[in-house]
Amino acid sequence: xxxxxxxxxxxxxxxxxxxxxxxxxxxxxxxxxxxxxxxxxxxxxxxxxxxxxxxxxxxxxxxxxxxxxxxxxxxxxxxxxxxxxxxxxxxxxxxxxxxxxxxxxxxxxxxxxxxxxxxxxxxxxxxxxxxxxxxxxxxxxxxxxxxxxxxxxxxxxxxxxxxxxxxxxxxxxxxxxxxxxxxxxxxxxxxxxxxxxxxxxxxxxxxxxxxxxxxxxxxxxxxxxxxxxxxxxxxxxxxxxxxxxxxxxxxxxxxxxxxxxxxxxxxxxxxxxxxxxxxxxxxxxxxxxxxxxxxxxxxxxxxxxxxxxxxxxxxxxxxxxxxxxxxxxxxxxxxxxxxxxxxxxxxxxxxxxxxxxxxxxxxxxxxxxxxxxxxxxxxxxxxxxxxxxxxxxxxxxxxxxxxxxxxxxxxxxxxxxxxxxxxxxxxxxxxxxxxxxxxxxxxxxxxxxxxxxxxxxxxxxxxxxxxxxxxxxxxxxxxxxxxxxxxxxxxxxxxxxxxxxxxxxxxxxxxxxxxxxxxxxxxxxxxxxxxxxxxxxxxxxxxxxxxxxxxxxxxxxxxxxxxxxxxxxxxxx
Amino acid sequence: xxxxxxxxxxxxxxxxxxxxxxxxxxxxxxxxxxxxxxxxxxxxxxxxxxxxxxxxxxxxxxxxxxxxxxxxxxxxxxxxxxxxxxxxxxxxxxxxxxxxxxxxxxxxxxxxxxxxxxxxxxxxxxxxxxxxxxxxxxxxxxxxxxxxxxxxxxxxxxxxxxxxxxxxxxxxxxxxxxxxxxxxxxxxxxxxxxxxxxxxxxxxxxxxxxxxxxxxxxxxxxxxxxxxxxxxxxxxxxxxxxxxxxxxxxxxxxxxxxxxxxxxxxxxxxxxxxxxxxxxxxxxxxxxxxxxxxxxxxxxxxxxxxxxxxxxxxxxxxxxxxxxxxxxxxxxxxxxxxxxxxxxxxxxxxxx
Numbered sequence: 001x002x003x004x005x006x007x008x009x010x011x012x013x014x015x016x017x018x019x020x021x022x023x024x025x026x027x028x029x030x031x032x033x034x035x036x037x038x039x040x041x042x043x044x045x046x047x048x049x050x051x052x053x054x055x056x057x058x059x060x061x062x063x064x065x066x067x068x069x070x071x072x073x074x075x076x077x078x079x080x081x082x083x084x085x086x087x088x089x090x091x092x093x094x095x096x097x098x099x100x101x102x103x104x105x106x107x108x109x110x111x112x113x114x115x116x117x118x119x120x121x122x123x124x125x126x127x128x129x130x131x132x133x134x135x136x137x138x139x140x141x142x143x144x145x146x147x148x149x150x151x152x153x154x155x156x157x158x159x160x161x162x163x164x165x166x167x168x169x170x171x172x173x174x175x176x177x178x179x180x181x182x183x184x185x186x187x188x189x190x191x192x193x194x195x196x197x198x199x200x201x202x203x204x205x206x207x208x209x210x211x212x213x214x215x216x217x218x219x220x221x222x223x224x225x226x227x228x229x230x231x232x233x234x235x236x237x238x239x240x241x242x243x244x245x246x247x248x249x250x251x252x253x254x255x256x257x258x259x260x261x262x263x264x265x266x267x268x269x270x271x272x273x274x275x276x277x278x279x280x281x282x283x284x285x286x287x288x289x290x291x292x293x294x295x296x297x298x299x300x301x302x303x304x305x306x307x308x309x310x311x312x313x314x315x316x317x318x319x320x321x322x323x324x325x326x327x328x329x330x331x332x333x334x335x336x337x338x339x340x341x342x343x344x345x346x347x348x349x350x351x352x353x354x355x356x357x358x359x360x361x362x363x364x365x366x367x368x369x370x371x372x373x374x375x376x377x378x379x380x381x382x383x384x385x386x387x388x389x390x391x392x393x394x395x396x397x398x399x400x401x402x403x404x405x406x407x408x409x410x411x412x413x414x415x416x417x418x419x420x421x422x423x424x425x426x427x428x429x430x431x432x433x434x435x436x437x438x439x440x441x442x443x444x445x446x447x448x449x450x451x452x453x454x455x456x457x458x459x460x461x462x463x464x465x466x467x468x469x470x471x472x473x474x475x476x477x478x479x480x481x482x483x484x485x486x487x488x489x490x491x492x493x494x495x496x497x498x499x500x501x502x503x504x505x506x507x508x509x510x511x512x513x514x515x516x517x518x519x520x521x522x523x524x525x526x527x528x529x530x531x532x533x534x535x536x537x538x539x540x541x542x543x544x545x546x547x548x549x550x551x552x553x554x555x556x557x558x559x560x561x562x563x564x565x566x567x568x569x570x571x572x573x
Numbered sequence: 574x575x576x577x578x579x580x581x582x583x584x585x586x587x588x589x590x591x592x593x594x595x596x597x598x599x600x601x602x603x604x605x606x607x608x609x610x611x612x613x614x615x616x617x618x619x620x621x622x623x624x625x626x627x628x629x630x631x632x633x634x635x636x637x638x639x640x641x642x643x644x645x646x647x648x649x650x651x652x653x654x655x656x657x658x659x660x661x662x663x664x665x666x667x668x669x670x671x672x673x674x675x676x677x678x679x680x681x682x683x684x685x686x687x688x689x690x691x692x693x694x695x696x697x698x699x700x701x702x703x704x705x706x707x708x709x710x711x712x713x714x715x716x717x718x719x720x721x722x723x724x725x726x727x728x729x730x731x732x733x734x735x736x737x738x739x740x741x742x743x744x745x746x747x748x749x750x751x752x753x754x755x756x757x758x759x760x761x762x763x764x765x766x767x768x769x770x771x772x773x774x775x776x777x778x779x780x781x782x783x784x785x786x787x788x789x790x791x792x793x794x795x796x797x798x799x800x801x802x803x804x805x806x807x808x809x810x811x812x813x814x815x816x817x818x819x820x821x822x823x824x825x826x827x828x829x830x831x832x833x834x835x836x837x838x839x840x841x842x843x844x845x846x847x848x849x850x851x852x853x854x855x856x857x858x859x860x861x862x863x864x865x866x867x868x869x870x871x872x873x874x875x876x877x878x879x880x881x882x883x884x885x886x887x888x889x890x891x892x893x894x895x896x897x898x899x900x901x902x903x904x905x906x907x908x909x910x911x912x913x914x915x916x917x918x919x920x921x922x923x924x925x
Contacts, residue, residue: 198725
């Protein structure tokens with residue numbers, strides 16, 4: 001009997017050799033790229049936290065100073081309090097909202113779903129700006145609709161209240177999306193079993209529904225906590241004298257140029273994110289599907305009272321989000337709130353403000369577009385290499401770890417890390433510093449993990465034997481990649497592109513430290529305008545960002561509708 | 574004849590335009606083990622769910638000992654139910670799963686404990702009492718689900734395809750387990766299955782269903798030996814259909830369709846008075862017997878000219894003795910007493 005290699009034609013074997021080289025090389029390239037974009041800057045950040053301004057090693061002195069400075073400890077407490085409160089409120093609201101959308105027969109689910117996503121399209125500064133127009137000294141609600149209402153409601157907006165409300169709006173969609181997935185699937189028979197055993201509706205909710213979404217609850221809590229812990233935009237606008245860690249870093253680095261103290265605060269800022277990251281990994285592993293082939297999909301049972309109450313709840317939440325955005329919308333077109341309530345386009349002429357014209361907006365679009373294009377291609381190929389290539393186990397594990405590591409990195413810490421790493425004149429990549437490419441790169445690193453997970457789960461759905469089959473047919477892997485894998489994963493690829501674009505349009509934390517004077521981004525110009533008191537132009541710029549993102553989202557929806565029809569034709573029977 | 578315990582009369586159920594049950598009437602005796610048997614989509618599960626109270630009929634009524642329970646909510650019916658997916662609460666241990674319903678009863682702690690232990694020992698699962706469903710095997714999960722269903726001492730027990738998620742070997746063992754439990758407790762049991770073997774081995778009474786209707790009710794022997802329709806004969810066990818003029822048993826002009834089970838077909842190497850010539854076109858080894866495909870060499874006067882295929886089950890020893898081989902010419906006899914007659918095929922097709 002002849003051996004396999006004797007049977008195979010020579011050209012085929014040579015082809016395999018070439019392919020193996022391509023695979024090995026791409027995998028190595030990927031890991032080098034991840035190392036440069038993520039790990040190396042991070043290590044630099046850590047090393048900076050242990051040196052003084054002159055670069056001498058001082059051990060934990062930065063941290064000791066930190067914990068001995070009353071103001072710093074106070075802002076750590078403030079940040080923890082705000083984040084904890086935010087997470088509790090946000091998860092609770094999101095739970096009820098997601099429950100209403102998945103487990104009741106209320107009307108208007110589609111519109112509720114769309115409205116719940118709106119806060120994702122805006123930079124967090126905008127939530128603060130909207131609140132200023134509602135609850136600030138001249139706010140719509142504070143003044144009782146400028147005295148037109150018999151009552152008014154005056155709250156102390158600037159401080160914890162303002163921050164918490166902004167952060168709840170900011171984190172609500174994130175928690176809602178996680179819980180929506182957790183609540184989407186349940187075995188109807190579990191509920192029927194509980195009913196046959198005499199359990200009341202409340203008991204069945206507590207013993208069946210809640211345990212079923214336990215991990216979703218934990219994970220959404222940590223996500224909300226971390227997001228709010230590391231957010232810079234909202235405290236900047238409505239924080240007042242109430243200091244939090246994110247604004248501390250800003251003051252240390254931008255204000256006092258105290259880089260090593262900034263690095264120390266940056267590391268402290270990373271702690272909850274790392275905790276969240278670890279919890280998420282554990283939860284991921286524990287979260288086993290209780291669904292099996294014999295399960296029955298959940299059936300919504302009619303219940304008028306429940307539906308009525310939850311419909312009102314959803315209306316209230318949606319109204320709150322809509323009101324906030326509409327207020328910003330109105331503010332952008334009103335001459336001088338509240339004195340001259342006439343219409344004007346003037347706020348969109350940014351040349352007279354600290355925002356320096358419309359240029360930041362175009363720069364933002366450019367950066368977002370590049371991040372979306374480069375990011376999507378790079379992430380998908382990266383995920384493919386890690387998911388579909390056989391062998392090189394160690395390399396792939398390192399690659400996987402580096403790919404999900406950014407989940408544990410707040411934007412502020414990443415931005416700082418990037419200055420430290422790329423600003424060294426000895427770094428051969430120093431040339432990137434001050435160009436838009438470093439902004440694209442930092443966004444890519446910042447948002448890499450979520451896009452990577454999207455790509456990986458799309459790839460996991462593809463049968464591993466597709467690669468085997470193409471091998472046995474003598475088709476090289478890269479041909480199968482673009483003939484089969486890419487078309488099937490196209491919806492996921494478009495989603496990744498949209499995710500990169502929208503997030504690059506709204507982010508401020510990472511790019512804040514990295515932009516060059518002539519390359520300001522739209523969210524940064526909002527911060528600057530707001531700082532200078534140009535609130536209405538800041539509202540106008542926020543509006544431009546929101547509208548751009550909504551347009552991109554709509555293009556995505558239209559495009560995917562067509563593509564889904566076409567590329568999912570094979571799924572229809 | 575024992576008196577009727579559970580009575581289903583004139584039940585109709587439709588889901589939109591789809592009719593799931595049409596005019597279902599059925600009487601069940603106390604302590605009876607009834608199997609609802611039929612292909613998927615025949616309405617058997619819907620009927621079970623209506624008995625459980627998880628679905629309400631559009632028409633008709635259900636009475637237990639004369640008491641109308643049609644509009645009672647599930648729990649008030651005092652029915653125990655076992656679900657296809659077992660529906661064990663994944664976050665509770667086996668013991669806690671069993672205690673789930675018991676805790677709704679006002680019951681003292683020690684009574685509760687005793688009851689749990691009693692039920693656990695009935696299904697022989699004391700050793701996994703503190704394990705979570707994900708930590709025990711499929712067969713054990715099935716028994717926990719069964720224990721949970723009987724823990725409340727229900728008036729009747731409803732089993733929805735209780736064995737379908739299990740391996741063949743485990744399934745056979747648990748069949749006996751369920752049957753034994755039924756006998757020990759004397760609980761009226763209604764089980765849904767699409768597996769004819771399960772129904773034949775476990776049931777006192779089989780209710781064959783198809784297309785939202787009850788086709789035949791009877792003991793396993795009756796259903797197997799005297800199927801009243803082509804559908805029942807075909808659905809339960811293997812069967813050959815032959816036209817009357819191929820075998821000439823009835824000397825009338827009617828084209829009658831007859832059926833015979835493969836094990837009743839007699840095969841011999843030499844001709845007899847009643848036998849027809851045939852050759853072996855295929856032989857399939859089935860362990861205890863060979864399933865032999867035979868092509869009858871019949872000069873037919875019907876429209877379908879040509880050969881008639883039938884299968885015969887021949888015990889291995891007999892096959893060896895006669896040295897049966899593929900392509901061999903033999904003689905086939907279809908004994909009169911084993912032929913089943915359903916009337917003309919046209920009428921039959923409408924019924925089935």
